[in-house]
Amino acid sequence: MTIHSESSTGNQFSGSMKHAGADTGGSVENFMLPSAHPVQLVDPEGQHVHNDRYPLPDGPLLLSAYEKLVVGRRINEQANALVRQGRMAVYPSSHGQEACQVAAAVVLDPTDWLFPTYRDTVAVITRGVDPLEVLTLLRGDWHAGYDPRHHRTATQATPLATQLLHAVGVAHAAKLRGENTVVLALCGDGATSEGDFHEALNFAAVFHVPVVFLIQNNEYAISVPLKHQSVAPSLAHKAIGYGMPGERVDGNDLAAMLSVLSKAVERARDGGGPVLVEAHTYRMQAHTNADDPSRYRSQSDVDQWVPKDPITRLRTYLGNLQLLTEKEEQRIAAAAEEMAGVLREGLNSEPDIHPADLFEYVYTEKTSQLREQAAQLSEELLREEAGND
Amino acid sequence: MTDTALRKESPLTDASPSGVQPLTFAKALNAALADAMEADPSVVVFGEDVGPLGGVFRITDGLTARFGEERCFDTPLAESGIMGMAVGMAMNGMRPVVEMQFDAFAYPAFEQVVSHVAKMPNRTRGKVKLPLVIRIPYAGGIGGVEHHCDSSEAYYAHTPGLTVLTPATVRDAYLMLREAIRFPDPVVFLEPKKLYWSKETLDLEELRAAAAAAAGGGTGSGGTGSDTTGSAVGRAVVARSGTDATLITYGPSVPTALAAAAAAAEEGRSLEVIDVRSIVPFDDETVTASVRKTGRAVVIAEAPGFASVASEIVARVQERCFHSLAAPVRRVTGFDVPYPAPKLEHWYLPSVDRILDTVDELQWEDA
Numbered sequence A: 001m002t003i004h005s006e007s008s009t010g011n012q013f014s015g016s017m018k019h020a021g022a023d024t025g026g027s028v029e030n031f032m033l034p035s036a037h038p039v040q041l042v043d044p045e046g047q048h049v050h051n052d053r054y055p056l057p058d059g060p061l062l063l064s065a066y067e068k069l070v071v072g073r074r075i076n077e078q079a080n081a082l083v084r085q086g087r088m089a090v091y092p093s094s095h096g097q098e099a100c101q102v103a104a105a106v107v108l109d110p111t112d113w114l115f116p117t118y119r120d121t122v123a124v125i126t127r128g129v130d131p132l133e134v135l136t137l138l139r140g141d142w143h144a145g146y147d148p149r150h151h152r153t154a155t156q157a158t159p160l161a162t163q164l165l166h167a168v169g170v171a172h173a174a175k176l177r178g179e180n181t182v183v184l185a186l187c188g189d190g191a192t193s194e195g196d197f198h199e200a201l202n203f204a205a206v207f208h209v210p211v212v213f214l215i216q217n218n219e220y221a222i223s224v225p226l227k228h229q230s231v232a233p234s235l236a237h238k239a240i241g242y243g244m245p246g247e248r249v250d251g252n253d254l255a256a257m258l259s260v261l262s263k264a265v266e267r268a269r270d271g272g273g274p275v276l277v278e279a280h281t282y283r284m285q286a287h288t289n290a291d292d293p294s295r296y297r298s299q300s301d302v303d304q305w306v307p308k309d310p311i312t313r314l315r316t317y318l319g320n321l322q323l324l325t326e327k328e329e330q331r332i333a334a335a336a337e338e339m340a341g342v343l344r345e346g347l348n349s350e351p352d353i354h355p356a357d358l359f360e361y362v363y364t365e366k367t368s369q370l371r372e373q374a375a376q377l378s379e380e381l382l383r384e385e386a387g388n389d
Numbered sequence B: 001m002t003d004t005a006l007r008k009e010s011p012l013t014d015a016s017p018s019g020v021q022p023l024t025f026a027k028a029l030n031a032a033l034a035d036a037m038e039a040d041p042s043v044v045v046f047g048e049d050v051g052p053l054g055g056v057f058r059i060t061d062g063l064t065a066r067f068g069e070e071r072c073f074d075t076p077l078a079e080s081g082i083m084g085m086a087v088g089m090a091m092n093g094m095r096p097v098v099e100m101q102f103d104a105f106a107y108p109a110f111e112q113v114v115s116h117v118a119k120m121p122n123r124t125r126g127k128v129k130l131p132l133v134i135r136i137p138y139a140g141g142i143g144g145v146e147h148h149c150d151s152s153e154a155y156y157a158h159t160p161g162l163t164v165l166t167p168a169t170v171r172d173a174y175l176m177l178r179e180a181i182r183f184p185d186p187v188v189f190l191e192p193k194k195l196y197w198s199k200e201t202l203d204l205e206e207l208r209a210a211a212a213a214a215a216g217g218g219t220g221s222g223g224t225g226s227d228t229t230g231s232a233v234g235r236a237v238v239a240r241s242g243t244d245a246t247l248i249t250y251g252p253s254v255p256t257a258l259a260a261a262a263a264a265a266e267e268g269r270s271l272e273v274i275d276v277r278s279i280v281p282f283d284d285e286t287v288t289a290s291v292r293k294t295g296r297a298v299v300i301a302e303a304p305g306f307a308s309v310a311s312e313i314v315a316r317v318q319e320r321c322f323h324s325l326a327a328p329v330r331r332v333t334g335f336d337v338p339y340p341a342p343k344l345e346h347w348y349l350p351s352v353d354r355i356l357d358t359v360d361e362l363q364w365e366d367a
């Protein structure tokens, strides 16, 4: 995706296209250092903040991204409601983080790969995967509801940071196969403590593969605040130790997210190697419906993030540009309602579940044990049916 | 952290509960941790979200408020790190009790558990002991999405050097955790999460006294079957007596087996139920005595049956009771498939019906 017609010089990440390795030893090259403050292009008041390195995406792109943002918020709201009604087993909401989710999906080409986590439902839907197939996992029908290869979108990972290594593998294979593919892998701030996170970054740098790692730093890993997770100057700084650039960005600023991620994706696509991007955002709601956030954070802390909401600032900015008219707002609201309707309707109908599915897809061909067990279960069900008659 | 707020939220902090009261499994574990920390300053509790939140299942509720952040603390999110640090702390005089948040999230720590926790005393010819407890909420039946319902006991049971315990009653939850924390070797303490909300009316003072008495009675790594010390390590219990067949089970399947025995009794068949409690060491004596008496046995467990703890129990019973058996020993287990999504788990889990059907197949003369 190109975010802007004009191409700026002296861009972040443009310092080295060489193979990482011997040439990075010794000095930390300037291009690797994250900026002193998270990159911001539209502030909470909806004003453009100039940045030498990152151009502001143009109006039409921002407007279409804004629509996805509003739809994303609606997806979160509707999914929460469906959990309360017992229609879904669990939903980890990304309310407040929608700018990260939308940007992660929008900056990729259809042939690129996305590696999401359990919290990244909005990113997966924004990428174009059928929403009902996406929610299969969280409704509890099956462990994943869509075809990852078809959508070039991996299954939503639950074990933390494990997917980052898969992302490196997909990128490495793409390189070996001569594909022009970039992989974007998502994780949370807590996941950066896992060994797999560090192994993934190191592999990505050593093999010089086209992966963009995006950390959604939403300040909490369930109940544990960032300061108990890491005392590094920032999570983006971790990149330097592995020999790749790191960048920090205001995760509630969709314009900045698009600009920074696009640059990182372009760099990766041009053979520049991996990049680590840390988005500063906040989890406005509970970890999941099973969580009680009042035990570890105060409502006043949460309230401080309300004025930083990704939707309101972009609305103001686009409104000032006369790009977002009342009519346009109505059209977008209708699109969001339509999405909510799709989710409601799809999840209010009973899923088509077959006990025999238990034995499917365990092996390419059922083992003799599985054939035996499948027969045992179907006999059991027949007896049960007969008993009920 | 807002200590005062925490104090208010923690029922164990304001007043240590005592007297006869309805107690949940979760609360019993919580009381066991608190009492163990009170009794022994070297006991430390750590893991993910165990501090102010009190663990996602609230098993560590109030411990930070009561004992301070040095005794109960959140770690960075890294199971291998948690486990490896516990090894080092145990090497240097502490008694770590670590929480792995869910069964499948303990796998990143597997390297530490298998290569170091299990082997340290052996590698050092007993010079370095590792008195630590690895608490793992395990197994299913709670409608959890993937990676939240694994029955991982066979991995641990297969690893020499680990003691593997799993309580099934509220009383055992308290007493076995106290014993695990006192134990000189590493213990994998498997908590059936579907039992966390089960309740018994118990006298906590009596439990504390029982724990103290057991502490005086040695470490109980025996397996003699004669339960004089109150130790659960190596000791199964008869959860219900009967004469016609023996149901051998543990952890989350104990209530299911008891329900099956109750249903069978209504049909005139008397089933004995053995709660194994201690997977390693295994109490052959109690199990064997029961099967010799009844002549028939069914082993019940949630984990996939192939190469499982249930398989091991069947083998041991066949070896020891061959001449007393009227029928082959059977198993009712989970199928050999990855733990299913919530909407399918109902068909996966061993049920009362499946147990009774299997019992019916044990070659009865009247059949």
Ligand SMILES: Cc1ncc(C[n+]2csc(CCOP(=O)(O)OP(=O)(O)O)c2C)c(N)n1
Residues within 6 Å of the ligand: A119, A158, A159, A160, A187, A188, A189, A190, A191, A192, A218, A220, A221, A222, A283, A287, B048, B077, B079, B101, B105, B108
């Ligand atoms: C290996 C592993 N350990 C523990 C868990 C349990 N768990 C699920 S989400 C979570 C917190 C993750 O925090 P973070 O990475 O910051 O992501 P967020 O949920 O904030 O998006 C934990 C501990 C897990 N899923 N995987």
